[in-house]
Amino acid sequence: MYKRNKLAVCLSLPSLIVSGHLAAQQLTDDIEKIEVTGRAQQFYLETESKIGTKTNMSLLELPQSAQVLTEQLIIDQAARNITDLYRSIAGVSEFSYSGVTFRGFRDDANVFYDGVRGDPYSGFGVPQLFNVTRVEVLKGPASALYGGGEPGGMINYVTKSPSFNEKRELKLTLGDYATRGASLDMTGALTEDTAYRLGGFYEQEDSFRNNADAKNTEIVGGLTFNLGDATTLTTTVDWIKQNLGGNRLRGVPVDDNGNFLVPPSYNANEKGDYQNMEALVLQAKLNHYFTDDFYVDSTLRYLDNERNQGYHESRSWVDVNGDGVANIDDQTIRREYRKQYRANKELSLTTDFGYLLNNGNIEHQLLFGTDMHTVDTEYDYSFARYEAAGIKNLNIFTLNYGLTDPSTYDLVDQERDGVDSDRFGIYLQDVIKFNEKWTLIAGLRYDHFKEYNQETGYSYSDHDVTPRAALTYQPKDDLSVYINYSESFNPTSANDQEDVISDGSLQPEKGKQTEIGMKNFWLDGKIMNTFAIYRINKENVVMANPNDTGTGDGIPALLNIGEVESNGFETTMVGDITDNWTITANYAYNDTRVIQGVTGVNITNTFGEGTKFANAPRHQIGLWNRFELESIDSSIAFGLNYVSEQLSLAGQKVKPFTVFDMSWTSRWDELLLSINVDNLFDKEYAVSGFSERNGHFPGSPRKVIAQLTYQF
Template sequence: MPPFPSRSRACRAPRTAVAQAAVLVLCSAAAQAQNTTVPSPTAEATLAPVTVSSGAEQENPTAPVTGFVAQRALSATKTDTPLIETPQAISVVTRDQMEAQGVQTLRQVTAYTAGAVSNYFDSRVDSFAARGGTVSQYQDGLLRTYGTYNTSRPDPYTLERVEFLRGPTSVLYGQGSVGGVLNLTSKRPQADTLREVQVQLGNNARKQIAADLTGALDQDGQWLYRLVAVGRDSGTQVDHVDDNRVVFAPSLTWKPNADTSLTLQALHQKDQSGSLIGFFPWQGTQLPSQYGQIPRNTFISEPGWDAYDTSNNSWGYLFSHRLNSDWTVRQNLRRTVSEVDYRTIYTSFTANAATGRPARPVFNSDNRTLVRDAVWNLNTGRMLLIDTQLEGKLQAGSTAHTLLAGLDVQRNHTGQQAWRAVASSIDVYNPVYGNFTPPTAAQLVRQPSVVQKQLGFYAQDQIQWGRWTATLGLRHDSAQTDTEGRPAAAVDDKAWTKRAGVTYQMDGGWAPYVGYSESFQPLGGLDAYGTPYKPQRGEQWEAGVKWQPPGQGISAFAAVYTLREKNRKTTDPGNPLNSLQIGEVKVNGFEAEVQASLARQWDFTLAYAFTDAQISRSNAGDQGQAVAGVPRHTASAWLSHRFAAQGRGGWVVGAGVRYTGSQWTGTSAITTPAATLADAMVAYDAGDWRVAFNVVNLTDKVHITQCLARGDCFYGQARTYTLTSTYRF
């Protein structure tokens, strides 16, 4: 399979260390909880939805928020911290914003977020980049993905919010690139009874039903439950490719008293899909072709055989216990088992010396047919992650300290069975199927498994002195990678990473800040020539200003930054199945974003990002060249208006526009063009009912999201519309 830009890697620790840490923390906290008097139900009534208005109770950073504006987050510090005190640019996409924009995929969740770029409309993964680097995905503070094509894409309906922390973040999370962290917050049990059933219809024969049920199981509110379920039967914009899904996500919270909380989480997800991406050649997509542009719905694999079928099962817990008024211990754990059956046939990258065919996608001499490569992979992933934290609040003279000390251990195992062959040609303008003989299971060849382990220790101090807040952090990581049967590929990396920042809060909700942060990303493995990959290292300086005027329902920031990342991996122009580490990349940029919910009648977002990413050191002759696939300019705006008085009930209309600038592809032969897309919605709220009609890519613009120097281009999302009816009871 032609490689995409490298995705973030994780390293894992031994299971024994994880098990011992879990038992020690849970048992000690449970013993203390049994000796604590249970308070009245009134004292337990927390986690209710709040509004972002003056005088409201303090927002819970994992609970529902009314409107588009959140005031607090966890991902930037791993503590409950106001956004305005964080010396780093961070955005929060709330559940209300996701609902208004009718998001169906994770990449749509970030579509109106400054600097977040997703260049591939894909059925296999939701991939992101920012500030010239990849973005690591976390869920509830724990790594969500490791490796490539071995897990399911998340369903936005299961999420309460998404937090996007920009820039290097290794001081808290360990491995990661300079792009940042996208942290998904799962829907969790709530004390108030909230229930809804949703039915959705759309083009491409989309039919979906979903349910979200939460509340208390007992009168004292000690036991809270939540059940989120999704069932979908759908096609896609590409012929013969499905988008079917079943999700079952139960969770249970036990709160024996005000000091102790244990939430058990589980997820079962099965997806049935196929190949949305054909890896079509430049000609017929971005460049002219004798027979015109290849239609977006063209399917060049084989119906009935092509598949991207996934099974993802996970379980874990989120534990918190307040030892006393100053100290709290927390532990998050998740175990994930995923399996993927990936079968595809795509435009060939195989060279043929006899015919002069190059190792990139090209038409045959008739300018209609394409030679194809066939691949069958059975991929597996096993993840075990645990993060244990101790938080303390201390007063030292006129300064207040929020101390955080943590230990996280991770272990990951990936496996694969693979088959590959050259398939017969196909006419992309009039495809005829059936000239392909599927392989048998006996033809699959087991590949070496890869085990990665990580052990990280981190410490942080948030110091408040008057209007000043300083954030200091330090972390040490030990990471190992072992490839079965390849001792030369073994990697043992150790690294220190640092972070420092200061924020000053002024009158009127203004807060200028400056910060420094670092990243460390162990890559593991060997390139095609047997050379082990070095870890990527990044460092960033950032300065900006945040604005959250009290009681106004507005959150905004503007930031400038400069960063460097060493040992970057890029596609090898001499071998499309290999990646090289080009040396060093320097990125300078500016980002600005405004989110607002005004009187619950107007909701809007404005976002802009300028990214100047250049190769600053290289031995490949490309020093001074722009980094491929990074648009210099991106911008977006969304506005929705509720016509009813006091912002309750009635009609709601909304519209948005998204702009992605042109991108350097790594060659002067072709450029990825700029694109401007429009979205729209109309909805009607009537008491317990809500009916909404959402359209993505309103004008059905045919656009190219990415072209690569290796010879292929990718189509973006066609016009997609959904009619969603929700009943709350």
């Protein structure tokens, strides 16, 4: 558990900042202040990002599909966690919790902060956006730069930093479901060479799901030091506390046509169930220029994360009517109670050396980098199963909450320990600019991966090499076309390897993508449009062996048994159509299917030949329009999110849905009022599907959120 001295850094930072700020007040009065004003919608379009090459590159030149969701878009949509933004990302849909379907593939772990691994919300938490200034999304395999992961893409959260600009912002939030909260964010100069940031955030809300609520607290601070003309050091601290009552949420039971059988408010959890998380993140970023053409960027990130959970999990139907078949017609479901403690101590270090070399008419932008990520875990797990342990069955139609008490359960300790992992990678990339029209990117990465099971003492290691090559042609300054080939690998866990140790090791899952695309600017650079066509093949997919009886027959439980193919295209448009009308819009088509599998396997295996992958919609549309009303210093916006039919993990239909949103903002000097209405027409829908007994994950009903922001 956390001890009080773990917050010493957080609690001592404010006194340092206040005393330094007073001492430097006269100094900062003399510093030239530059204030940028303009229409909010000008900030939707971001034209540069490091996400695709780890170097500053125009998104027009980047030969890969990528999106940047700016801070202004986050503000305008009143996005408070990442799930609020999925409609703005082409080819991404919600799977469960913060996990997504990325170009057809489920991805829960390919998450980075400031370009390095270390997600404080890992383990069923949902990332909050108070400390995030923008969200960067790279589509397709990213292993050539970022290491092992799924081939659909990756998400990078860019956190807010200290600034020499004096800014103080107070925000109050009030909304449906007893939503209320407040945040304070301050930046400025302490000395001529030292800047600070200090912020705090708190919000609580009930849920439309029974027995569920949420409380989120975050305290952040940071200092930036200019250590000479060529060196900058930024240190930050981030303390997060997330208490989720009854929030190890599963879905709502449905029929095979995707119709909810009970109201979407259904929840198998009891009122006292909980999912509590506390995390401390310490980070240091160093940038140094040896010469104008030679630099180093290095980021060190330490994460201490603890999660406690106690919740009721649906297990199986009870044969109440005595017909010999237990199914949903019996209305009553068995539950087990799970009590879990997880703790991660993670350390990440990423160091990149960049060198700009001119060789005659050819320009090379060389990148040499290395990264490491270690995770030391603790894991305790106990459970109580069904009626024998004192757990009352739940009637899903006539809910009988409150008849069961976890303090009386006969918990069985599973005596499990954690799995420690170590990753190390080294990579090289060259961006070769032959002339103003042709650019080639070539990259190669070596990864080494090792896991150790503390419970059994089993150790497993693996390695791989992943290449990447891409060519861009710019016939005009505002138009580019490209072709990209990239690979990914995802090593198998030690737990899975141990299951098949007597039968030889499992091969890492590997992905290969070919992408062809076009990007162009319209209206003198006010609008950027992208179009990409891709094919991804994922091989060596690890799945349950359909021939395994689980009776010690010597048949392996897991196999590398096939290949999945994802075909699709995406298009996005971001920017200003007129002086008063801005837009961000996207459309994605995707078809992800098993092309090599096990003939005759039921779809519940998700690996029958020709099977369409679960929670992989074929069509998606995301739209957000904002219209500026200059005469009254206000704006109005309308949004749309469409997701076509999907299949759950149990093969049940997930019905298509269209949800509309809107917002209104008005400004009076330093005050900004925004009112956002999500799910304007109160549509009942499911965002994705799960198992038959757990049903589909319901979307939120209509919700109104008002925010008042005061800058002083």
